[in-house]
Amino acid sequence: xxxxxxxxxxxxxxxGKRSSKRDLILNAFVRQEGHLSADDLYDLVRKEDxxxxxxxxxxxxxxxxxxxxxxKVDFGDGRSRxxxxxxxxxxxxxxCNTCHRSSEFLSSDIESLIDEIAAAREFATTQAVVxxxxxxxxxxxxxxxxxxxxxxxxxxxxxxAMRIAIxxxxxxxxxYTRAAGMTRDPQGRAVFERLAEEEQEHLGTLEKRYAxxxxxxxxxETRPTFLFFKGPAHGLFADGTxxxxxxxxxxxxxxxxxxxxxxxxxxxxxxxxxxxEDSEGKQIFLEFADEERAHLxxxxxxxxxxxxxxxxVGRPRRRAAAxxxxx
Amino acid sequence: xxxxxxxxxxxxxxxGKRSSKRDLILNAFVRQEGHLSADDLYDLVRKEDxxxxxxxxxxxxxxxxxxxxxxKVDFGDGRSRxxxxxxxxxxxxxxCNTCHRSSEFLSSDIESLIDEIAAAREFATTQAVVxxxxxxxxxxxxxxxxxxxxxxxxxxxxxxAMRIAIxxxxxxxxxYTRAAGMTRDPQGRAVFERLAEEEQEHLGTLEKRYAxxxxxxxxxETRPTFLFFKGPAHGLFADGTxxxxxxxxxxxxxxxxxxxxxxxxxxxxxxxxxxxEDSEGKQIFLEFADEERAHLxxxxxxxxxxxxxxxxVGRPRRRAAAxxxxx
DNA sequence: CTAGGTGCAAATAATTTGCAGAGGC
DNA sequence: GCCTCTGCAAATTATTTGCACCTAG
Numbered sequence: 001x002x003x004x005x006x007x008x009x010x011x012x013x014x015x016g017k018r019s020s021k022r023d024l025i026l027n028a029f030v031r032q033e034g035h036l037s038a039d040d041l042y043d044l045v046r047k048e049d050x051x052x053x054x055x056x057x058x059x060x061x062x063x064x065x066x067x068x069x070x071x072k073v074d075f076g077d078g079r080s081r082x083x084x085x086x087x088x089x090x091x092x093x094x095x096c097n098t099c100h101r102s103s104e105f106l107s108s109d110i111e112s113l114i115d116e117i118a119a120a121r122e123f124a125t126t127q128a129v130v131x132x133x134x135x136x137x138x139x140x141x142x143x144x145x146x147x148x149x150x151x152x153x154x155x156x157x158x159x160x161a162m163r164i165a166i167x168x169x170x171x172x173x174x175x176y177t178r179a180a181g182m183t184r185d186p187q188g189r190a191v192f193e194r195l196a197e198e199e200q201e202h203l204g205t206l207e208k209r210y211a212x213x214x215x216x217x218x219x220x221e222t223r224p225t226f227l228f229f230k231g232p233a234h235g236l237f238a239d240g241t242x243x244x245x246x247x248x249x250x251x252x253x254x255x256x257x258x259x260x261x262x263x264x265x266x267x268x269x270x271x272x273x274x275x276x277e278d279s280e281g282k283q284i285f286l287e288f289a290d291e292e293r294a295h296l297x298x299x300x301x302x303x304x305x306x307x308x309x310x311x312x313v314g315r316p317r318r319r320a321a322a323x324x325x326x327x
Numbered sequence: 328x329x330x331x332x333x334x335x336x337x338x339x340x341x342x343g344k345r346s347s348k349r350d351l352i353l354n355a356f357v358r359q360e361g362h363l364s365a366d367d368l369y370d371l372v373r374k375e376d377x378x379x380x381x382x383x384x385x386x387x388x389x390x391x392x393x394x395x396x397x398x399k400v401d402f403g404d405g406r407s408r409x410x411x412x413x414x415x416x417x418x419x420x421x422x423c424n425t426c427h428r429s430s431e432f433l434s435s436d437i438e439s440l441i442d443e444i445a446a447a448r449e450f451a452t453t454q455a456v457v458x459x460x461x462x463x464x465x466x467x468x469x470x471x472x473x474x475x476x477x478x479x480x481x482x483x484x485x486x487x488a489m490r491i492a493i494x495x496x497x498x499x500x501x502x503y504t505r506a507a508g509m510t511r512d513p514q515g516r517a518v519f520e521r522l523a524e525e526e527q528e529h530l531g532t533l534e535k536r537y538a539x540x541x542x543x544x545x546x547x548e549t550r551p552t553f554l555f556f557k558g559p560a561h562g563l564f565a566d567g568t569x570x571x572x573x574x575x576x577x578x579x580x581x582x583x584x585x586x587x588x589x590x591x592x593x594x595x596x597x598x599x600x601x602x603x604e605d606s607e608g609k610q611i612f613l614e615f616a617d618e619e620r621a622h623l624x625x626x627x628x629x630x631x632x633x634x635x636x637x638x639x640v641g642r643p644r645r646r647a648a649a650x651x652x653x654x
Numbered sequence: 655c656t657a658g659g660t661g662c663a664a665a666t667a668a669t670t671t672g673c674a675g676a677g678g679c
Numbered sequence: 680g681c682c683t684c685t686g687c688a689a690a691t692t693a694t695t696t697g698c699a700c701c702t703a704g
Contacts, residue, residue: 016658016659017657017658017704019702019703021659037693038694039693051661054661054662054694055660055694055695059659059660074403076401078669078692078693079692079693080693094448094450096450103450107444110440113555117459117555118459118461120552121552122464122467122472123421123430123459123462123463124463124467126460126461127461128458129457129459130455130456131455131456131457132445132450132454133452133453133454134450134454136451225447228443228447246573344679344682344684347677347678364668365669366668378685378686379685379686380685380686381669381687382669382671382688383684383685383686385668385669387684405667405693656703656704657703657704658701659700660702661698661701662700663696663698664696665696665697668691669690669692670689671688671689672687673687675686676683676684676685677684678682678683678684679682
């Protein structure tokens with residue numbers, strides 16, 4: 001357990017006094033992995049200070065939830081459970097009916113679907129709970145799989161965020177390389193080449209960081225996926241590349257495709273970076289969003305420039321694809 | 328409330344004796360809409376027979392869950408709630424924090440995502456719970472929206488299933504019309520024309536049935552969507568049509584695209600028809616799946632025939648698209 | 655000094671159980 | 680007649696509260 005524990009003193013955003021008991025309970029809680037019931041925590045703190053009463057544990061738990069240090073989760077087993085929220089994004093749960101352990105996951109796809117459906121129903125969502133009940137691998141096969149206990153979630157989240165970022169970079173690299181190869185406009189080609197270069201470079205950085213991440217935790221790569229993504233990360237550049245491959249694309253259109261890709265990619269990482277709570281994954285997503293935005297700006301500048309150039313060269317119809325209703 | 332109540336006597340699949348009390352409780356439960364707590368039901372049955380004890384209600388509830396007549400749901404408010412499962416498919420919930428009412432929805436997209444993620448984690452799912460907490464329209468705006476109380480769910484489900492089926496038919500019609508228009512092979516054209524005709528006809532049937540559904544419940548169209556679908560229903564034929572529109576498709580390929588569409592469509596309706604519990608929606612889906620399968624078979628036969636014909640006419644490379652790894 | 659935290663025991667609240675009697679098959 | 684259901688009251692379980700006392704700010 002080489003993970004630095006959170007600084008307790010900074011974790012008291014909302015009201016309340018500090019007290020030795022409270023600190024003790026909070027420490028015991030935050031040190032623990034998994035989802036504790038009030039009684040689990042009570043037993044735990046009693047080992048360190050047998051003088052603590054059950055009511056205090058309950059009260060402290062309430063206070064922690066109010067202060068945002070803990071989240072209440074209900075697995076339908078009659079008692080409430082609590083999980084730390086420090087550097088631990090909101091997530092969904094698999095709950096094993098056999099061993100009663102739970103494992104966590106996050107799916108941006110499910111989150112988006114829920115958002116869409118909520119919007120259709122005009123429902124103002126404050127929180128979504130997804131619980132998948134059943135039997136886990138460990139129980140079915142008998143062997144022990146590397147788990148996702150609290151404390152590694154943060155790293156696994158970073159790993160997954162980075163994998164997605166790397167996949168997107170690869171996709172982007174392919175796209176720009178192909179775009180550079182097919183553009184007739186020399187300045188446009190230069191832009192695509194530059195972007196390809198940047199993607200290449202950034203890819204290198206990401207891969208280095210990814211490798212560093214693995215050093216801290218050799219099991220990291222074998223741990224189950226925490227963050228599930230589908231469409232957006234791979235989709236945009238891949239679709240763009242497919243469009244280029246089909247051919248019949250002029251220089252302006254190629255830039256437009258690039259703009260669409262970068263914009264989608266930027267929005268995507270921005271949105272998810274913001275949604276996630278403080279953690280390394282968030283960091284990576286927001287950095288990535290910035291990177292994409294820079295590319296986007298470059299492409300837009302270049303698009304405008306090319307437009308003007310073509311305008312002066314004598315191509316009257318500008319903004320071919322804009323303003324046309326899509327449906 | 329003109330909905331016929333379920334036949335109580337047929338609802339006793341698993342063990343247990345019938346008794347007047349049990350019948351009374353079961354009747355009171357099944358007559359009710361929404362999600363009753365044990366105490367709600369206790370109060371309800373006490374109005375009819377004040378001699379019934381709380382324990383009996385609890386015991387009957389347990390028995391109903393075991394017999395598959397009721398499902399236990401937990402909204403995290405400390406007490407268990409129960410919902411009837413008779414002609415009432417498993418679903419997800421919106422739960423209003425203000426009025427504490429809940430409304431139901433179903434999203435095949437979310438279900439598929441959960442299945443995929445569970446598979447990736449090698450988790451054997453028995454049940455998935457999705458709860459969206461927040462504030463409902465009624466509470467935010469003050470007005471009353473037509474609701475989805477139990478008893479209409481069945482009809483709304485049928486309505487939604489039919490809407491999806493109709494949308495798919497329309498999509499299919501467009502696809503086959505276009506395919507017929509662009510095929511050079513006269514026999515292939517005949518097939519597409521025939522399929523277009525069938526889609527047209529089936530579309531008529533569906534629309535008539537849809538209209539009939541509206542007669543039973545004039546509010547039906549204004550009720551919120553219960554069954555949310557995205558990709559599969561609209562996607563396949565629409566994608567196929569787009570492919571045709573792009574051009575460069577030969578006759579064999581056009582048939583292959585059709586096969587892909589029908590296969591996807593068939594699988595989709597089959598799978599969802601099977602998943603849903605006994606209800607009119609299920610019926611519609613399974614009928615639809617059969618229809619699609621018939622089309623699929625026709626297309627495959629035609630594909631084989633054309634292949635052979637081309638083979639004898641002197642086009643050596645058969646089965647162009649088959650067997651190639653998709654990656 | 656005083657608001658808020660703490661321990662203990664008692665109070666709630668939802669649900670289950672023991673047991674004697676009633677009722678279905 | 681046997682086995683299960685039923686009602687009542689008592690038990691259980693998770694959690695909250697009242698109250699006197701203690702402690703941090």
